[in-house]
Amino acid sequence: MFVESEGVRLSVHERGDRSAPTVVLVHGYPDTHRVWDGVVDVLAEDFHVVTYDVRGAGASDKPRGLAAYRLPVLARDLSAVAGAVSPDEPVHVVAHDWGSIQAWEAVTAPGARIASYTSISGPCLDHVGHWLRTRPTAAHARQLLHSWYVAAFHLPLVAPLVWRTLVGPRWGQVLRRLEGARAHASESVVEDGVRGMSLYRANFIPRLRSPRVRRTDVPVQLVHLLRDTYVTAGVLQDVHRWAPDLRRRTLDAGHWAPLTHPREIARLAADHIAAHTPPPASGER
Template sequence: MNVLSGGIRLAVQEHGDPTAPTVVLVHGYPDTHAVWDDVVPLLAGDFHVVTYDVRGAGDSDRPRDQDAYALEFLKQDLFAVIDAVSPDRPVHLVGHDWGSIQSWEAVTEPGARIASFTSISGPCLDHLGTWMRRPGVKQLRQLLHSWYVFAFHLPVLAPLLWNLGMARRWGTLLRKLEGVRQSPAPTLRGDAVRGIALYRANVLPRLKAPRDRRTDIPVQVVQPLHDRYVDARPLPLERWVSTLRRRVLASGHWAPLTHAPAVARMVTEFIHDTAPKRELVVITGGGSGIGRATALAFAEQGAEVVVSDVDIEKARETAEMTNGHAYQVDVSDESAMRAWAAEVAAAHGVPDVVVNNAGIGHSGTFLSTSTEQWRRVLDVNLWGVINGCRAFGELMVEHGEGGHVVNVSSAAAYLPSKALSAYATSKAAVFMLSDCLRAEFAPASIGVSTICPGVVRTNITATATFSGVSAQEQARKQARSTRLYALRGFGPEKVAAEVVRAVRTGRPIVPVTVEAKAARLLSRCAPSTLRAFAKLNVV
């Protein structure tokens, strides 16, 4: 169908049931409505989906006057489409790139008939202009990202580049830089040249004199983590948007083309629930010690916490303290871990943070440690981490929203001791596993941090086992170790603070306690010193 807006004919496409809630998808530059082709069928089963070619693009009319591409006219076009396709009900709006920029203009208009707005890779120019007025490192970084904006203001060069062959190579560029399979529209050359007017008519005026643009419409900002051109994360949108949900997507700039299922899912979820999304944190071994302290630390920051432990009563205590959720799981059981991960995803969603903390202590020389004792230590300390990384890692990668995995290792990972053969080996394996996962998970924007505590006051000493001793002697050693760790006075809450900090800053390796940091330094600078120390019987 065609819709008229101030004498401009807009080509509009409708999909799905017209009686269902309406979702309007607005494309960017230098695209047409075809940028949404993979998203539309994923939404059309539940919604009345509307796309259209903005003025100057695709099958819509093409004004020659640069001033005709000002945001005021683009906003009028959008309202004309909304009035035509959904005259009696508000619509849910989704914009990408310049489609998002012009949608912000409509969303910040008082009385706009918009129920929700999902913005992908396109900020409000007024918000950006206000933010850019206080120069800093982040502002400079955004200027470098947006170098092309200034190139588009050159009077001859930008149109010349498109006309000299950039249009023909556009599909190749998208495939190489973005992984896009879709070819550009046949009219790309003309659309691209005309679309330069979007930048010239709007960018500098808004950056020079930004307006105070606010909205009470629920807004979801989706930031592609590998976007080469726009990063909306630093913008203090909370100043202007009363109901805001921020989400990330492990994609490049053209997310609707490369990650259509994730885009459709985010839009659908936001339409059904516009409340800000809480961070979801999953912690194994959360019934006590570092696990419980970590649960409390994340809960204090507003996260929704899910904990597991072999002792369900301890897990429930933590859940009560954090207003979270408790499960009984043996991390060494792969099938149980996979079932638990699926249950968590179904009940609470895919986690943003996974902390593989569950572990046990064991002391003994290599020859005195039995095969069964080796298996028990490796099953919990190593396979428990492997199972957690695999069960939740697969979900997080498929989900496409990035995240963070924290694996609790130990200073023993790089501090050899003849009295800790099994324990140190298990923790060293976790250390290396984390290094390997960090490289593998990076393209999915999933960070991996390795936490290496030293001597910390937890109940691991009370449950630790010892090789080659009687039950009575083992109890004596447990009591002695507990007293010594208590004297050290380093509580699990300090480790938890480092876990949270590692997630927030992306630190890859975090030694905790003075002895852990000193041993880490020696392992890199003077490993022979540690090998000599390993010969001492210090445990």
Template sequence: MNVHSGEVDLAVQVRGTSGPVVVLVHGYPDTHEVWDRVAALLEEDFRVVTYDVRGAGASSAPSTEDGYRLDHLARDLFAVIDAVSPDEPVHVVGHDWGSIQSWEAVTTPGARIATFTSISGPCLDHMGHWSRRRLSFAHIRQFFRSWYIAAFHLPVVAPAFWRLYLARRWGGVLRRLEGVRTTPAKTIASDAVNGISLYRANIRQVMRAPRQRFAPMPVQVVQPVHDRYVRTEPLDLERWVPSLRRRRIAAGHWAPLSHPAQVARMISEFVTDTTPPRELVVVTGGGSGIGRATAIAFAKAGSKVVVSDVDIVAAEETAKLVGGHAYEVDVRSEEAVRTWARQVADEHGVPDVVVNNAGIGHSGSFLSTTTEQWQRVLDVNLWGVVHGCRAFGELMVERGEGGHIVNLSSAAAYLPSKILSAYATSKAAVFMLSDCLRAELAPHAIGVSAICPGVVNTNITATTTFSGVSAEEERRKQDRASRLYARRGFGPEGVAREIVQAVRDNRAVVPVTVEAKAARLASRAAPGLLRAFAKLDLG
């Protein structure tokens, strides 16, 4: 169908016959086809509307550059809304310049828009206000990301470059830079040349005199973490949007093409329920010690918490303290962890943070440590972490919204000791696993942190096993270690605070206590000194 707006006719496409109306607005230099994969996923539950913006695809173009001003573009959107949904408000989704022009519409008083989802396109007025703040590194980074804006203001050169060179190569450019395989519209050359007027008619004018623009409806801002061109995080949108929901997607700028399933899911979830979800945190070994303290710390920060432990009674006690949920899980079993991960996803959703904390202590020389003791330590301390990383990591990658994995290592990972062969080996393996996994999961916007406590007063000392000693001697050693750790006076709450901060700052390695930090420094600056220290008899 065609919708008339001012001097142009807009080509409008409607999919689906029932449900809330969702209007998808494309950017530059695209046509409505950029939304085809997303629209196909939405049309079963929604009435999906797309249209070619003025000057693109099958829509006509204004006669002057002034015809591409934001107020004209907003009136186009209003005209489409009136045509497809004359009585009920609609849900608007914009990408790139489709988002920029939609911001103009949603911040216009009286707009019949129920919700707005913005992807890779800020409000120019908000950007203008932000640009007037004291110069920061974020300003400099955005300036270099937006280099093409200056190029589009060059007379003759930019249109000629599109017509003579770039238009026929655009599909290849998207493949190389974005990993997107798509066939550009047949009108790509004229669309790109016409669309240059979007920049020339608006950027300098709006940025020079930004207006106060408020959005009264719920707004969802989706930031592709690998976007090469624009970042919306610094814009202080909470100032302009009372009901704001921020989300990330592990994609580049053209997320509707590269990640249509994730984009469609985000739109559907927001249209259905605009309530911001609570961060979901999963903690293994959450029945006591560092696990319990971590669960409490995240809960105090407003997160929803799920804990597991082999001791279900202890896990349930923690769950009561944090208002969360408890599960009995033996992390040594891959199948048990996978089953639990699927259960968590089904009952609570895919977690945003996973803390692989479950662990046990063991002391003894290498020659006195039996194969069975080695197996027990590695099964819990290493394989338990591996199982947690794999089971929940796969879910995080599939979801496509990033996340964070925290693995409990130890200062023993880089502090050699002739009485901690098995324990130190397991923790060193976790340390290196975390670094390897951090590199692998970075493209998916999933951070990984290795936490390295030193001497922390927890109940692990009371359960630590010892090689080559009688049961009575083992109890004496356990009591002695517990008294020593108690005199040290550093509790699990200190580790929990560092874990929460590591997630917020996406830190790779976090030595926690003074001795852990000193050992970390020595391991890098003077490893020979630590090796010599390890030979001493201190017991």
């Protein structure tokens, strides 16, 4: 089905019992909802599981211009999907990479209808901006080195050309070489990768230059992937300042854990969801 958000149609997919708690999974760059396939297979046994292609990716619309990819807009997309699939109850959110970055925007919005949040390899950019303003340490230097690609994506002609001609057409091979991960079937990965660079250009510099105060009372589970080559432990160390109801977990996996370790990711998500789901009333499921 499709859900409309601010004139953009988002391709949405549902699995599992609709009477069960709803879990919305948000994918990152340069993926589509298919990155969650293995996780969905496990979670759908106990939950109503929803995935969607974020704007600019997969079967969803691909608006032009950086304004269409700013974090508040992406957060409203998540809210639109959540409202469509679970109009009466708050949803649980599990997000990875850029999906996690944009989900933080929704989780830290006042009145968010989110029952719990599991964040995987995608920090809140405002939190990162504040962290970068603390006394410089080796952890800061390490994260900056691991974020080389962010600067590369801001090159207006070179980055799209390299992705379109070299990286995108070989994305499956790249993932296998980097992490032994088998890429999900996405015929649109070349265009998705080029369009998705707008996420970086629309948000990184404004948020790191002028970080906002983004706090939340939503119960947050922070999953640190020990072999993540993009998000280091340092950038996650201050999250408790902004999310006091915080649960930290580690997983011995690389960045694309939803592909390489779907059962482990599903287990971590299910445990956090169960801890923040009220028991059914008498006579209900």
